[in-house]
Amino acid sequence: MSSTELPGARAANAATAPKVAAVHVHDGEKLRSVTLPGLTLTVRSRPPVRDGLPPALFVHGLGGSSQNWSALMSQLEDTVDGEAIDLPGFGDSPPPDDGNYSVTGHARAVIRFLDAAGRGPVHLFANSMGGAVCTRVAAVRPDLVRTLTLVSPALPELRVQRSAVPTALLALPGIVGLFARMTKGWTAEQRTRGVLGLCYGDPARVTDEALRHAVEEMERRMGLPHFWDAMARSARGIVDAYTLGGQHGLWRQAERVLAPTLLVYGRKDQLVSYRMARKAAVAFRGSRLLTLPDAGHVAMMEYPEAVAQAFRELLDDCCRS
Numbered sequence: 001m002s003s004t005e006l007p008g009a010r011a012a013n014a015a016t017a018p019k020v021a022a023v024h025v026h027d028g029e030k031l032r033s034v035t036l037p038g039l040t041l042t043v044r045s046r047p048p049v050r051d052g053l054p055p056a057l058f059v060h061g062l063g064g065s066s067q068n069w070s071a072l073m074s075q076l077e078d079t080v081d082g083e084a085i086d087l088p089g090f091g092d093s094p095p096p097d098d099g100n101y102s103v104t105g106h107a108r109a110v111i112r113f114l115d116a117a118g119r120g121p122v123h124l125f126a127n128s129m130g131g132a133v134c135t136r137v138a139a140v141r142p143d144l145v146r147t148l149t150l151v152s153p154a155l156p157e158l159r160v161q162r163s164a165v166p167t168a169l170l171a172l173p174g175i176v177g178l179f180a181r182m183t184k185g186w187t188a189e190q191r192t193r194g195v196l197g198l199c200y201g202d203p204a205r206v207t208d209e210a211l212r213h214a215v216e217e218m219e220r221r222m223g224l225p226h227f228w229d230a231m232a233r234s235a236r237g238i239v240d241a242y243t244l245g246g247q248h249g250l251w252r253q254a255e256r257v258l259a260p261t262l263l264v265y266g267r268k269d270q271l272v273s274y275r276m277a278r279k280a281a282v283a284f285r286g287s288r289l290l291t292l293p294d295a296g297h298v299a300m301m302e303y304p305e306a307v308a309q310a311f312r313e314l315l316d317d318c319c320r321s
Helices: 008-016 068-077 103-117 129-140 162-169 175-182 187-201 208-222 228-242 251-256 276-283 303-318
Strands: 030-036 037-047 053-059 081-087 122-127 145-151 259-264 288-292
Touching: 030 103, 037 068, 037 103, 037 122, 037 145, 053 068, 053 103, 053 129, 068 081, 068 122, 081 103, 103 129, 122 129, 122 303, 129 145, 129 228, 129 251, 145 303, 187 208, 251 276, 259 276, 259 303, 276 288, 288 303
Parallel strands: 053 081, 053 122, 122 145, 145 259, 259 288
Antiparallel strands: 030 037, 037 081
């Protein structure tokens, strides 16, 4: 039980909360709930093919969940002992007690989970907003991070792509309510296809089965009373993080990362501009860069084999050194 929660409060909240469908669990995966003071996290794990493999943690982006990592976790089950978390307010994790959806707040949740689990240092993987979160984690707690793999990390851009503007607008007061009213008549499939069109370099790569699971997940999320609040506050958290300067600036923190780093960028990314790849490669010292010409914003879902191979090469180099 959370230290800030009154006895019986969780049961009462569960009784009054709307009923939503269960989260999809892929073959070979397991879900569990981890309760820490002030927050509860859902953890998706894929048991490794053998004992003794190094631990890994996967962190999703804005509007995502641990399911975003299922394909890559499957590819790496012979390489790492992988776990993926649903950040507070996303996936199957309830909102944090303090309502803190800032990049620092999410980073604190990751750090607290790793400290409590005692699995560090881990191979840390992150996408989009998770990339900003885990850049901060790696900078302030290098003891927890063995390697860092960032897929289209959401780091400050001077000139945001036009296609990314609607997502950034979620941070403005009142926009979420307006958008919810404007899209009230949209079906879950329409919403899902819109997201896939924005995130994938080629949405046609999504299989019928994957689309069906994505639509089911969208229906589930739209039934959660905190869904839009988590989206809006997290979007605001990213914008706020972009404005920070000095030692708390994300680019400054990228320069402080000591862990060997793999950067993955898609040339067809509509949310994080590919032109930021070169700046990131300079900021993260000694990093290596994987460029995928046909990938969009979620390369670990679009081309999991290529991302897995690049990570194995990073791991081989680390072992040799």
